[in-house]
Amino acid sequence: MTPFDLTPDHRRQLFDELLPQLEAYYTHTRDRRVAPKLDPQRVRDVVGQFDFSRAVPAGEAVDFVVNNLLEYQVHVPHPMYYGLYNPRTNFPSILADLIAAYFNPQLAAWSHSPFAAEVERYLIREYGKRFGYGESTIDGTFTSGGAEANLTGILCALNHRFPTFANRGYRAFGDAGPVIYCSDQAHHSVVKAARVVGLGLDSVVQLPTDAGLRLSLPALRKRLTADRAAGREVVMVIATAGTTGTASIDDLPAIAEACAEHDVWFHVDAAFGGAAVLHQDYRAWLRGIERADSIITDIHKWLSVPMGTGMFLTRHPDILDRTFRTTAEYMPREGSTLSIVDPYTHTIQWSRRFLGLRMYLSLLVFGWQGYAETIRHHVDLGNYLRERLTARGWIIENDTPLPVVCFSRPGTNDAGAFARSVCQRIVDFGEAWLSVYPVRGVDTLRAGITNYASTPEDIDRLVDLLDAAV
CATH class of the missing domain: 3.90.1150.170 (Aspartate Aminotransferase, domain 1)
Incomplete structure (x- = not known):
């Protein structure tokens, strides 16, 4: 037996020692101090005390990690943590991560993990329906979070506006100056995404907000008219349903109408507020979101699953394929004759963790x-x-x-x-x-x-x- 596996008895022993520690933390989180005393040098000294020149007994290594996470971390699962969107994870989603780590499914090719791939496809369809999309038009992908999902949205909008963008890159723009609109309260991943795709920071027009901290409709309409008259190419408008700072919800129906009038891609960042569609009484807060060309929502922000669980949805069933499809000789071909979608053709990522299991099991x-x-x-x-x-x-x-x-x-x-x-x-x-x-x-x-x-x-x-x- 390879030493990398450890023996069955040793594995059981490690579980027997670890699980009570984890359960004690999970059960008694509220008994702990929420935030640690910040001492960067102390933490660096703790982390760097091992130079990996000798192996540490597995039990000792596990205890070291657990004890230092207890000591040096803001305990976001604490009931008195009222900070950013970092909820306490529910127990089934924790088990989902354990199961995924054991089976380690490869979510690039459908044929390698058909159950995992179909779980995620099913969740995409079910979420899309709750946002008001027609079932036959729903497509999407799980992402590592809102930043990747917003980047996906910008890439889709570019490929929609410039059909040759996937092949020609920025040369597809010609003399047009592509611009993206969002409010000054939008998440900064929009700015980062514009830089990553090569549009540059100047392409992002951050419009002012009204008294309710929502994207100003007069400012949007004025800028749309002015930029079109100046020959600029408006790629998309990004509305926010639950801004990071104040949780404001933009006027989605009015923004949708403005986008329709100017034939502009309408993207809604509902990373936080999107969870409201799961309660019938709150769906009206997101009225108009069904008109969005694309929507992002982060399952890890409000729905009690581990970090790194985002979702991108669109009502254009061909756009992800046009944006990301590529071929590789080394990819499995067992599913080539089946009516399936290989996940790697619909996402920035290639090899990817089974993120959807966290929500599915929950x-x-x-x-x-x-x-x-x-x-x-x-x-x-x-x-x-x-x-x-x-x-x-x-x-x-x-x-x-x-x-x-x-x-x-x-x-x-x-x-x-x-x-x-x-x-x-x-x-x-x-x-x-x-x-x-x-x-x-x-x-x-x-x-x-x-x-x-x-x-x-x-x-x-x-x-x-x-x-x-x-």
């Missing part, structure tokens, strides 16, 4: 209804936090139905400095974690709720900590 265990109830729980907690803050004299600075609350304290001399100071005190207390985000140019405190284990009592404690930090 849905098998909890169903759509279980997710709907969890989403309602988060929305209710967001509303409860707004009520408790308002009752204590805080001002809510953002307008969104999603469970993200930006807030400030009236009567302070320097509101931004005050917010940063209070945030740091909260983090230093160790009981909770908040972030700071600028609303209309002034830093505010920001609390996001995506943890299914958070309770009204946790909200009460957060409000008490805020009062203590003032």
Whole structure:
């Protein structure tokens, strides 16, 4: 037996030692300090104490990793973590990662992992239907997250606008100056994607937002008209359904109408807010999203699965193939006579982890209804936090139905400095974690709720900590 396998008895021993540690963390996360004391040199010394010149006993190595993750990490699964979109993972999705690691399916060629490939195709169709796409037109792919999904959207829009782009690259543009529109609240992965595909930063037009921090429709229409008159080629408009900072939802029906009038690709970044379609009462928040040419949503942002689980959807069933299809002599050909899709022909990635299992296994265990109830729980907690803050004299600075609350304290001399100071005190207390985000140019405190284990009592404690930090 190769030493890389370890023996069956040794593997069982490692599991017997590891699983109780993981279960203790999972069960008692709230008993830990949320954020570590930050000491970069100390962490570097810990990591670098092994030079790999000798093998470390497996049990010792595993204990070392677990103990240092316990010590040096912001514990995003903590019910009092109110930071970015990093939810506590549900247990079936954890098991999914373990299963995927054991079987290590290769999701490049359909013939190598037909079950895994069809699981992901099925989820793409089911999600597409919930966003309002017609079943016969739905296509898409799992991604590593919103950044890859937005990059995919830009590439699809370019190939749609310039049919020779896949072959000729930037030469397909001719004298046209391609531009992309988004709001000044859009995710910065849009800017990065424009740089990656060779359009450059100047191609991204960040339009102003209105009083509700939504993309300004007058500004959009004015710019569309002006750029067309100037001979520029408007490639796409990117709307956001749940911005990263304030969770604002752009006016999707109005943007869809403007895009239709000007024949422009309409892309919706619903990385966070897209989960709202899983609850019947909240689908109206995303009205108009069914008119989008493409949609992205991150399963890992609100739906309690491990990081690195994104999704790109489109109602143009040919565009991913036109954008990414390539041939390689070394790829398996067993499925060449079958009515199937090789995943590598529809994505930037080639070899890829079985990401869809995280959601599939979770849905098998909890169903759509279980997710709907969890989403309602988060929305209710967001509303409860707004009520408790308002009752204590805080001002809510953002307008969104999603469970993200930006807030400030009236009567302070320097509101931004005050917010940063209070945030740091909260983090230093160790009981909770908040972030700071600028609303209309002034830093505010920001609390996001995506943890299914958070309770009204946790909200009460957060409000008490805020009062203590003032």
